[in-house]
Amino acid sequence: MTGQDLSEDSFAERARTVLAPLGAGYLDEIEQLYLDLHRHPELSGQEERTAGIAADRLHAAGYEVTTGIGGHGVAGLLRNGEGPVVLLRADMDALPVREATGLAYASTREAVDGDGATVPVAHACGHDVHLGSLIAAATLLARARHCWSGTVLAVAQPAEETGDGAAAMLDDGLYAKVAKPDVALAQHVVPLPAGVVGHRPGPMMAASAVVRVRVHGRGGHSSAPQATVDPVVIAAHIVTRLQTIVARETDPADCAVVSVGYLHAGTKANIIPETAELGISVRCYDNALQARLLASIERIAAAEAAASGAPRPPEVTVTEGVPVNDNSAEHTGTVRAAHLAHFGEGRVVPMPLLAASEDFPYFGAAGAGPHYDGDAVPTVYWVVGGASLDAWLAAPGDTPQEKVKSLPVNHSPQFAPDPRPTLHTASEALVTAALAYLTGTTSQGL
Ligand SMILES: [Zn+2]
Ligand SMILES: [Zn+2]
Known part of the structure; x- marks a missing residue:
């Protein structure tokens, strides 16, 4: 047949x-x-x-x-x-x-x-x-x-x-x-x-993405902070400000998660490091919302770096992501x-x-x-x-x-x-x- x-x-x-x-x-x-x-x-x-x-x-x-x-x-x-x-x-x-x-x-x-x-x-x-x-x-x-x-x-x-x-x-x-x-x-x-x-x-x-943010500062001695741009402080501001993406920018009817899973910086207490790195997990149930969450992360990272006078903007990279x-x-x-x-x-x-x-x-x-x-x-x-x-x-x-x-x-x-x-x-x-x-x-x- x-x-x-x-x-x-x-x-x-x-x-x-x-x-x-x-x-x-x-x-x-x-x-x-x-x-x-x-x-x-x-x-x-x-x-x-x-x-x-x-x-x-x-x-x-x-x-x-x-x-x-x-x-x-x-x-x-x-x-x-x-x-x-x-x-x-x-x-x-x-x-x-x-x-x-x-x-x-x-x-x-x-x-x-x-x-x-x-x-x-x-x-x-x-x-x-x-x-x-x-x-x-x-x-x-x-x-x-x-x-x-x-x-x-x-x-x-x-x-x-x-x-x-x-x-x-x-x-x-x-x-x-x-x-x-x-x-x-x-x-x-x-x-x-x-x-x-x-x-x-x-x-x-869920749509899921992993974002890496690399913050650039200017390293130096902890006793002379006026000669440095401290990336630890910039990263700390970024972590805090990222909490507003879900709390203040997202419709309460939508589900979203923006979590900082790691923050790596520095080697020693009396050294202000050159860089800091954050790893951020993003999840939601809408592709357009995911795009907005990612854009907000990029905007906040760049703005906090600029606010602190960083020598250059942070690098924001989406390392993994699925719709x-x-x-x-x-x-x-x-x-x-x-x-x-x-x-x-x-x-x-x-x-x-x-x-x-x-x-x-x-x-x-x-x-x-x-x-x-x-x-x-x-x-x-x-x-x-x-x-x-x-x-x-x-x-x-x-x-x-x-x-x-x-x-x-x-x-x-x-x-x-x-x-x-x-x-x-x-x-x-x-x-x-x-x-x-x-x-x-x-x-x-x-
Ligand atoms: Zn599996
Ligand atoms: Zn599986």
């Missing part, structure tokens, strides 16, 4: 057909893949082995594979007749964390980080769940091409934890070289019960309806705003920058539970919010998704979300 030969089956029946191999042995294979990925975590930017596995698996499933996009990025393209291009994204990198789960398959690996230090490495954020379920979904869709029509773009992304992998793939021409999607979909495992998926239309995760993870409300409705049709109401939950950040929004061309070619791509991002039923039931508390507090969260050395139910649900979630587009089914028609 060709991709156009779509039968009149209901959406749920088609999803069951595509997913049938999971219950007939294929989940075992995906679990083995996951355990291998879990034992072999790689730091951000070093995902050579993981990317090789992704490329091999996608190639074996029948995808046209492009490797080395923006570092270790991999894209697999499967054209199957008329229809939309649906991007499915998984991240691949692990964290410099020593795993303390006590699991038989726990990581014992170490690696040399960007500063030359040897550090432990573990999949403490669950990106091995994401890649395992992406490979499963891509393979299942390829095996059941008669059930859908369109194009699947499977993306294995490096360097999510450092916030630069998605932008690097787009800067390297992912959309121009491979295909530009009509919608981009991604998911993250969280400490909800395995088997559950969670959605939130609109902003879901708000803003789900298209319309497309979230489509994906949520697909998940409701497949999982049923008891397994599809609403999500609160999350203060964590993600670089997935770059796939949606949110904000502005060299990564974008004009038209935005709608994005949908959801979460999948990873906590074992036993752990969930044993967690103290009566509400999900109370229970989540006592379970190991992402980035914890104890973070340990329950492999089988987590991979099963994550694979189903990706396949059914993709099929909502690839069967031409609208959210009303599911």
Whole structure:
């Protein structure tokens, strides 16, 4: 049958057909893949082995594979007749964390980080769940091409934890070289019960930036301050004045954080140093507000330096930053309806705003920058539970919010998704979300 030969089956029946191999042995294979990925975590930017596995698996499933996009990025393209291009994204990198789960398959690996230090490495954020379920979904869709029509773009992304992998793939021409999607979909495992998926239309995760401010003064002896411009005093004024950005410049209805995480200056009590450096973390849920917060930091730093007669203005550098993870409300409705049709109401939950950040929004061309070619791509991002039923039931508390507090969260050395139910649900979630587009089914028609 060709991709156009779509039968009149209901959406749920088609999803069951595509997913049938999971219950007939294929989940075992995906679990083995996951355990291998879990034992072999790689730091951000070093995902050579993981990317090789992704490329091999996608190639074996029948995808046209492009490797080395923006570092270790991999894209697999499967054209199957008329229809939309649906991007499915998984991240691949692990964290410099020593795993303390006590699991038989726990990581014992170490690696040399960007500063030359040897550090432990573990999949403490669950990106091995994401890649395992992406490979499963891509393979299942390829095996059941008669059930859908369109194009699947499977993306294995490096360097999510450092916030630069998605932008690097787009800067390297992912959309121009491979295909530009009509919608981009991604998911993250969280400490909800395995088997559950969670959605939130609109902003879901914070826009985040790290700003470094280097203040220039004129050094000298502490006994002769009149011959110096003291950068410690300038930095102290900046720290104090930065508090007014949220308190006096931001609409009380908006959430924002401007926190000075470090202030480094000087070596000795009787020396006035030449420079001082501040590290500032900025978070909010609106890209335009983020731009205003960053502009305010720059203005205040420059003004305080000028007020003290600094010999030159401070250098203000945004060293890390990601836009708000803003789900298209319309497309979230489509994906949520697909998940409701497949999982049923008891397994599809609403999500609160999350203060964590993600670089997935770059796939949606949110904000502005060299990564974008004009038209935005709608994005949908959801979460999948990873906590074992036993752990969930044993967690103290009566509400999900109370229970989540006592379970190991992402980035914890104890973070340990329950492999089988987590991979099963994550694979189903990706396949059914993709099929909502690839069967031409609208959210009303599911
Ligand atoms: Zn993470
Ligand atoms: Zn993550």
